Amino acid sequence: MSEAFLLGNGVLVAGFSPKCAVQPQVIPDGAVVWRGERILAVGPEAELRRAYPDARFLDAHGGLILPGLINLHHHFYAALARGLDPGAPLTNFAEILDRLWWRLDRALNVETVRISAQLSAADCIRWGCTTVFDHHASPSCLAGSLDVIADVVNASGLSAVLCYEVTDRNGHEQARAGMEENLRFIQEHASDPRIRGVVGLHASFTLRDTTLAEVAERRPPRAGCHIHVAEDLLDVEASRRAFGLGPVERLERFGLLDEHCLLAHGIHLQPDNYRSIASHDAVLVHNPESNANNGVGHLDAANAAKLGCTVGLGTDGMSSSMLRALRAAFFAHRACHAGEPAAALPALLFNNVRVARRFFDEPLLGELAPGAPADVIVLDSAPPTPITAENLLSHLVYGASEAPVRHTVARGRVLLENFCHTTLDVTEIAARARELTPGLWQHFAAMKSGTNYLGQ
Ligand SMILES: [Zn+2]
Numbered sequence: 462m463s464e465a466f467l468l469g470n471g472v473l474v475a476g477f478s479p480k481c482a483v484q485p486q487v488i489p490d491g492a493v494v495w496r497g498e499r500i501l502a503v504g505p506e507a508e509l510r511r512a513y514p515d516a517r518f519l520d521a522h523g524g525l526i527l528p529g530l531i532n533l534h535h536h537f538y539a540a541l542a543r544g545l546d547p548g549a550p551l552t553n554f555a556e557i558l559d560r561l562w563w564r565l566d567r568a569l570n571v572e573t574v575r576i577s578a579q580l581s582a583a584d585c586i587r588w589g590c591t592t593v594f595d596h597h598a599s600p601s602c603l604a605g606s607l608d609v610i611a612d613v614v615n616a617s618g619l620s621a622v623l624c625y626e627v628t629d630r631n632g633h634e635q636a637r638a639g640m641e642e643n644l645r646f647i648q649e650h651a652s653d654p655r656i657r658g659v660v661g662l663h664a665s666f667t668l669r670d671t672t673l674a675e676v677a678e679r680r681p682p683r684a685g686c687h688i689h690v691a692e693d694l695l696d697v698e699a700s701r702r703a704f705g706l707g708p709v710e711r712l713e714r715f716g717l718l719d720e721h722c723l724l725a726h727g728i729h730l731q732p733d734n735y736r737s738i739a740s741h742d743a744v745l746v747h748n749p750e751s752n753a754n755n756g757v758g759h760l761d762a763a764n765a766a767k768l769g770c771t772v773g774l775g776t777d778g779m780s781s782s783m784l785r786a787l788r789a790a791f792f793a794h795r796a797c798h799a800g801e802p803a804a805a806l807p808a809l810l811f812n813n814v815r816v817a818r819r820f821f822d823e824p825l826l827g828e829l830a831p832g833a834p835a836d837v838i839v840l841d842s843a844p845p846t847p848i849t850a851e852n853l854l855s856h857l858v859y860g861a862s863e864a865p866v867r868h869t870v871a872r873g874r875v876l877l878e879n880f881c882h883t884t885l886d887v888t889e890i891a892a893r894a895r896e897l898t899p900g901l902w903q904h905f906a907a908m909k910s911g912t913n914y915l916g917q
Pocket of ligand 1: 536596725777
């Protein structure tokens with residue numbers, strides 16, 4: 462039998478919802494014990510030490526013990542864009558896509574896809590994210606690209622839901638190839654405990670009706686979709702112009718809105734659109750840092766939640782820190798609703814948990830409870846004031862979001878121990894990234910812009 466671990470000497474928060482299986486939700490001298498991939502016990506440290514005297518002790522050094530964080534929208538492939546010169550100022554969202562991201566994704570090869578995934582996985586671990594939903598595009602090395610990323614995820618110890626971005630902007634043949642990549646991957650990982658697939662779609666304005674119809678017809682039941690929606694007005698206006706319907710209406714028309722449908726952004730929508738999303742129990746993913754970076758406005762998460770939507774949180778390739786994203790969501794809320802309580806914000810992290818459970822068929826994922834997957838992190842942030850279930854958000858936004866992560870444990874494996882990676886050689890990965898980046902950037906510079914959205 463494998464060795465049991467006891468992680469203690471910290472303040473334990475059992476989960477992000479007041480309805481956690483373990484009560485009280487906050488245990489001041491708390492500990493968690495796991496063996497293999499599953500949590501055995503959660504409770505006061507003194508009790509657990511008596512019950513598990515032989516367990517290997519992992520010291521939280523007074524920090525905050527939390528469930529592993531979940532990111533609902535990431536782009537691993539963006540890792541080598543830092544410092545990249547697009548050649549001219551990017552003055553609007555269409556230019557950001559056409560002159561930066563769509564040139565970068567076409568310039569990627571297998572090696573740069575792999576190193577980007579390694580850099581991003583290392584960052585996820587460094588910031589305490591143990592489950593990540595990635596949205597990938599690499600048209601020049603499409604077939605098998607999800608396997609390259611899955612190998613990295615596997616080696617890193619993370620859990621992930623992966624997809625390839627189907628789009629017609631490089632022609633319908635490529636859209637079909639993207640669909641095949643998703644369908645193959647979904648099937649091959651249908652019962653994988655740590656890596657699952659979902660159908661990736663770029664955005665309504667680069668997807669023809671025929672492509673959406675094929676996706677609807679061919680995807681397996683409960684496979685879901687992961688798509689950008691109304692990130693900029695461009696998506697809404699170009700969809701209406703080309704297809705007579707907005708992005709949410711099109712997804713609804715093709716039967717693609719359901720509880721496994723992830724809609725990243727959802728900024729420029731009407732109240733009826735939010736009501737449709739809510740009525741299908743689809744998921745809106747708020748990406749406040751990326752939205753601020755692109756100057757596209759921001760989702761009024763409070764309003765969307767008021768209209769019944771499940772609103773989760775992602776980073777959209779900007780970073781891998783979910784607590785920084787939470788802090789950005791808090792500021793975005795303040796910008797919309799100065800002086801009003803941030804009622805929707807405490808739900809963001811728990812909604813990520815609820816959504817991840819749907820994809821992994823794990824009813825206790827994202828919570829510290831007996832029987833749950835052992836995804837546990839320690840923030841190096843000893844709470845300087847009393848911490849309760851009621852004021853947890855304030856501790857996360859004003860203190861913990863700035864703290865480094867001391868330990869990251871995923872499915873029982875210690876991936877980060879006392880700030881050091883155990884599964885990835887980050888020095889070697891960074892050195893390899895520096896070797897590969899000049900070649901990638903040269904390819905990027907040679908790529909033409911001026912893509913037609915529907916590949917015509
Ligand atoms: Zn995105």
